[in-house]
Amino acid sequence: RKEVEQDPGPFNVPEGATVAFNCTYSNSASQSFFWYRQDCRKEPKLLMSVYSSGNEDGRFTAQLNRASQYISLLIRDSKLSDSATYLCVVTLNAGKSTFGDGTTLTVKP
Amino acid sequence: DTEVTQTPKHLVMGMTNKKSLKCEQHMGHRAMYWYKQKAKKPPELMFVYSYEKLSINESVPSRFSPECPNSSLLNLHLHALQPEDSALYLCASSQDVSTDTQYFGPGTRLTVL
Numbered sequence: 478r479k480e481v482e483q484d485p486g487p488f489n490v491p492e493g494a495t496v497a498f499n500c501t502y503s504n505s506a507s508q509s510f511f512w513y514r515q516d517c518r519k520e521p522k523l524l525m526s527v528y529s530s531g532n533e534d535g536r537f538t539a540q541l542n543r544a545s546q547y548i549s550l551l552i553r554d555s556k557l558s559d560s561a562t563y564l565c566v567v568t569l570n571a572g573k574s575t576f577g578d579g580t581t582l583t584v585k586p
Numbered sequence: 587d588t589e590v591t592q593t594p595k596h597l598v599m600g601m602t603n604k605k606s607l608k609c610e611q612h613m614g615h616r617a618m619y620w621y622k623q624k625a626k627k628p629p630e631l632m633f634v635y636s637y638e639k640l641s642i643n644e645s646v647p648s649r650f651s652p653e654c655p656n657s658s659l660l661n662l663h664l665h666a667l668q669p670e671d672s673a674l675y676l677c678a679s680s681q682d683v684s685t686d687t688q689y690f691g692p693g694t695r696l697t698v699l
Contacts, residue, residue, distance in 0.1 A: 572683030
């Protein structure tokens with residue numbers, strides 16, 4: 478079993494749609510959780526940290542369920558500029574981070 | 587300044603060459619990382635430095651040799667690479683290795699002929 482598993486995608490949605498990505502992790506000792514976004518041929522950029530209490534940043538909402546070892550990202554009112562690959566990242570202590578395989582989102586006009 | 591810089595942007599080298607990748611950050615971060623990313627795959631952790639000491643080596647072949655000359659700089663020395671080592675090499679830094687957000691540089695796209 479992979480340490481971090483994401484929805485395989487790709488997701489193709491129209492502008493204005495709501496889309497949700499899911500991610501599960503296998504190591505219950507994992508301590509930090511993030512969503513990164515990566516555009517084609519660019520570096521990953523932090524989108525959001527993920528907390529058990531959930532957090533929201535504009536159109537983006539991230540949630541963590543430690544009991545189920547599950548992380549989610551919800552994007553509301555999708556924009557063309559949201560098209561990218563979304564990477565779930567899980568970190569143990571000491572900086573050991575594992576990336577999910579990524580889910581590609583294409584938002585179409 | 588939340589920038590991590592990497593040089594060169596692109597590198598083409600033969601299997602007998604020796605080259606180095608460089609990474610720099612001036613955010614006062616004490617943890618720095620090297621990742622390798624192949625096309626259509628996620629980044630894979632190679633090395634972690636914490637307070638200028640190597641703390642994680644993810645069983646990387648010895649033809650990759652990291653070096654941390656000071657708290658702002660991280661190098662990756664390359665020698666006798668194979669064509670399958672062609673990839674995007676990403677450097678990242680974070681405040682420390684505990685649970686902090688990692689900030690990535692733009693990467694060096696390496697081609698081994």
